[in-house]
Amino acid sequence: MVNEKYKGVNILKGKKQIFLSLVLSFCAFVINYGINFLITPYVSEHLPGTYGYVKLANDFIGYAQLITIALDSMASRFISIEFNKGNKEKAHQYYCSVMAANIIIAAVLVVPMSLAILNLDSLISIPAESLLDIKILFAFSFFSFLMTICFSANSVVTFVLNRLDLTYYIEMIVYVTRAGMLLFLFALMTPHVYYIGLTGFIVGIITIVGNQVIKVKILPEFRFKPNMVSFQMVWEIVSAGIWNTIQKLGQILLDGLDLIISNVLISAAAMNDLSFAKTMPAIIASLLVKVSSVFMPNYTILYAQGQMEELKKATKSSMTLLSVIISIPIGIIMAFGLDFYQLWIPNENVQIVTILSTLSCVLYVVSTPMNAVYNLFTVANKVKPLALVMLASGVLSTISVLGLVNFTTIGVFAVVCCSVVIGILRNVAFVAPYAAKMLGFPTFTFFPEIGKSVISVVIVSIISVLLRTLVPITGWITFFVLCIITAVLSLIVNAVLLLNKEQKNQMFNKLQRRMK
Numbered sequence: 001m002v003n004e005k006y007k008g009v010n011i012l013k014g015k016k017q018i019f020l021s022l023v024l025s026f027c028a029f030v031i032n033y034g035i036n037f038l039i040t041p042y043v044s045e046h047l048p049g050t051y052g053y054v055k056l057a058n059d060f061i062g063y064a065q066l067i068t069i070a071l072d073s074m075a076s077r078f079i080s081i082e083f084n085k086g087n088k089e090k091a092h093q094y095y096c097s098v099m100a101a102n103i104i105i106a107a108v109l110v111v112p113m114s115l116a117i118l119n120l121d122s123l124i125s126i127p128a129e130s131l132l133d134i135k136i137l138f139a140f141s142f143f144s145f146l147m148t149i150c151f152s153a154n155s156v157v158t159f160v161l162n163r164l165d166l167t168y169y170i171e172m173i174v175y176v177t178r179a180g181m182l183l184f185l186f187a188l189m190t191p192h193v194y195y196i197g198l199t200g201f202i203v204g205i206i207t208i209v210g211n212q213v214i215k216v217k218i219l220p221e222f223r224f225k226p227n228m229v230s231f232q233m234v235w236e237i238v239s240a241g242i243w244n245t246i247q248k249l250g251q252i253l254l255d256g257l258d259l260i261i262s263n264v265l266i267s268a269a270a271m272n273d274l275s276f277a278k279t280m281p282a283i284i285a286s287l288l289v290k291v292s293s294v295f296m297p298n299y300t301i302l303y304a305q306g307q308m309e310e311l312k313k314a315t316k317s318s319m320t321l322l323s324v325i326i327s328i329p330i331g332i333i334m335a336f337g338l339d340f341y342q343l344w345i346p347n348e349n350v351q352i353v354t355i356l357s358t359l360s361c362v363l364y365v366v367s368t369p370m371n372a373v374y375n376l377f378t379v380a381n382k383v384k385p386l387a388l389v390m391l392a393s394g395v396l397s398t399i400s401v402l403g404l405v406n407f408t409t410i411g412v413f414a415v416v417c418c419s420v421v422i423g424i425l426r427n428v429a430f431v432a433p434y435a436a437k438m439l440g441f442p443t444f445t446f447f448p449e450i451g452k453s454v455i456s457v458v459i460v461s462i463i464s465v466l467l468r469t470l471v472p473i474t475g476w477i478t479f480f481v482l483c484i485i486t487a488v489l490s491l492i493v494n495a496v497l498l499l500n501k502e503q504k505n506q507m508f509n510k511l512q513r514r515m516k
Helices: 013-048 051-084 088-118 128-150 152-160 164-188 194-218 232-258 258-266 268-277 279-303 307-343 350-380 385-408 410-437 447-471 476-498 501-515
Strands: none
Touching: 013 051, 013 164, 013 258, 013 279, 013 307, 051 088, 051 128, 051 152, 051 258, 051 268, 051 279, 051 350, 051 385, 088 152, 088 232, 088 410, 128 194, 128 268, 152 164, 152 194, 152 279, 164 194, 164 279, 194 307, 232 385, 232 410, 258 268, 258 385, 258 410, 258 447, 268 279, 268 350, 279 307, 279 350, 307 350, 307 476, 350 385, 350 410, 350 447, 385 410, 447 476
């Protein structure tokens, strides 16, 4: 049986869990990217031209995930829906079936991934002096991925019980461990880029062990039992999730091929510039995924219980919260981008990197609140329309990029601009209105939140530019001081202008309780 303390998830508890999970996910996020912030300039200086391959290895993992995403993207939804309806035996069957299927998938992928590593220099352009280093990097990255998917079903448990905070505790431990290992290896050993893959492999093992411990503690009856495996259930999940695979394919075509197109069709140097330029936008995207995923367990519970008005209110509040939070790094990058890259990677082509980075951030002005809406398609098990639109936009983007790269001289700028323009059009013309109609809400239900995101970014950018004009940036200290002042002022102004009366009262009451 489930421990009594985890039974009866009500709305109040759900809000508390969202707040706790949000805080912990942000802490884990800061630790993780703090590590990357310190390591990246070191790699740029001591291993020039290799940083792009770290991101390219991650892109290859993204391609491999096309095989697993149909199952894993919907597993948590099916298990959570049945569990929160009281059908715990069926939820357990789903769990066992997902684990068995993932183990089989991992076994099948071993051979093609091994062949890809052995023949890597035939697939992409790699400097001869870095070939072995980069092959080892890809090997650790690939086999870390295979190991992780074998045990991915265990991570569903915290989602089912709306205890994502426990997952973020594990993440913080993992990121601190990774930081220590990377600092030790790069400080005391001969520098190699494969250290990044090695540490990822080791902390992957720690994550698997941590998830197993959590599962045993909060949901001990969920054990893998071969006799409970049902491939009919696997097919049921895959049939629903296949549209997520198509959606992921569309996303890869939209922006996931950027580095490999730059490497093969332009140059390895262009790929390296783009990899640095996409670092900050990738951090924003990661923060978006982390924060928006915190809301999804509550969405799932509200949907399962038929509380549609509560679901609408929760979604709109999530969109506003995302805009208020994410607008700060977007505005800061747009205003302080050149200063940041000159301080961070002075040995690189910072002018090009800054322009590419700023262009990439434009997409998030609109897509930030939409990350809360994307979850609704999964919750309602209606991902097919979104998947088809994502695929169409991805194909259009890829064709446009290939045409511009081959027939114009704008080079790597074509790679960024196409995905940004098409991504904005997709969110405004389809995602926002269709998601509203799908759940029975008026077509323009979510448009005010998009407007709030635009206003929020404008506010942060204005504050940033004004501070930048008053105080010249001369080093990291002045840079971080200006960023902190910008963040505080932006939060205050955005809260006053963008939050509704109910949200302001909730925030004020929480502050009063904390002060008392």
